[in-house]
Amino acid sequence: MRQIALIFSFVLLAACAETEGPKTPIDGRWYTEAQVERGRGLYLAHCAVCHAADGSATSDWRKPGPDGHYPPPPLNGSAHTWHHSLALLDDTIANGGEPFGGVMPGFAIVLDASERQAVIAWFQSLWPDEIYDRWLEIDSRDR
Numbered sequence: 001m002r003q004i005a006l007i008f009s010f011v012l013l014a015a016c017a018e019t020e021g022p023k024t025p026i027d028g029r030w031y032t033e034a035q036v037e038r039g040r041g042l043y044l045a046h047c048a049v050c051h052a053a054d055g056s057a058t059s060d061w062r063k064p065g066p067d068g069h070y071p072p073p074p075l076n077g078s079a080h081t082w083h084h085s086l087a088l089l090d091d092t093i094a095n096g097g098e099p100f101g102g103v104m105p106g107f108a109i110v111l112d113a114s115e116r117q118a119v120i121a122w123f124q125s126l127w128p129d130e131i132y133d134r135w136l137e138i139d140s141r142d143r
């Protein structure tokens, strides 16, 4: 009888794991594990060349280079990316930095809306909860 109970609880556990699969948002965050996974590959293919594979980019991101332009800032939560709402982050990735006098290329043709969301999910997954929560406040204010 105990064995049956044990087997039953394993089945139950497996069923729970199934429903909590990659489609469920990560605790307290707007995105899913599946989006993070998808975003990781897209990020490495399109963004890592400037922002570094781990999102750390340029530590001296506040200082313009010899051409007067700012270098790529870190996206890993250590710079000021968290000051921008989801809509603004998406806009920057879609249209690049040119509208703001920057040099980052736009990706609207290369990445569709869901791919851009996945990339954002990936770099936000690098943010500590404290930074993410501060971003959440800014994002809800801008809606």
Ligand code: HEC
Residues within 6 Å of the ligand: 043, 046, 047, 048, 049, 050, 051, 069, 070, 071, 072, 073, 074, 075, 079, 080, 081, 082, 084, 089, 092, 093, 096, 097, 098, 101, 102, 103, 104, 105, 107, 119, 120
């Ligand atoms: C050719 C280099 C280059 C590539 C490739 C690039 N970026 Fe950038 N990115 C920059 C630069 C430089 C800036 C600073 C603003 C500017 O000059 O446009 C920037 C700024 C940003 C910002 C604003 C950050 C902030 O803190 O304000 C985000 C978000 C961003 N990039 C995301 C991405 C993503 C996502 C990709 C890939 C889809 C990407 N970038 C690809 C160079 C690049």
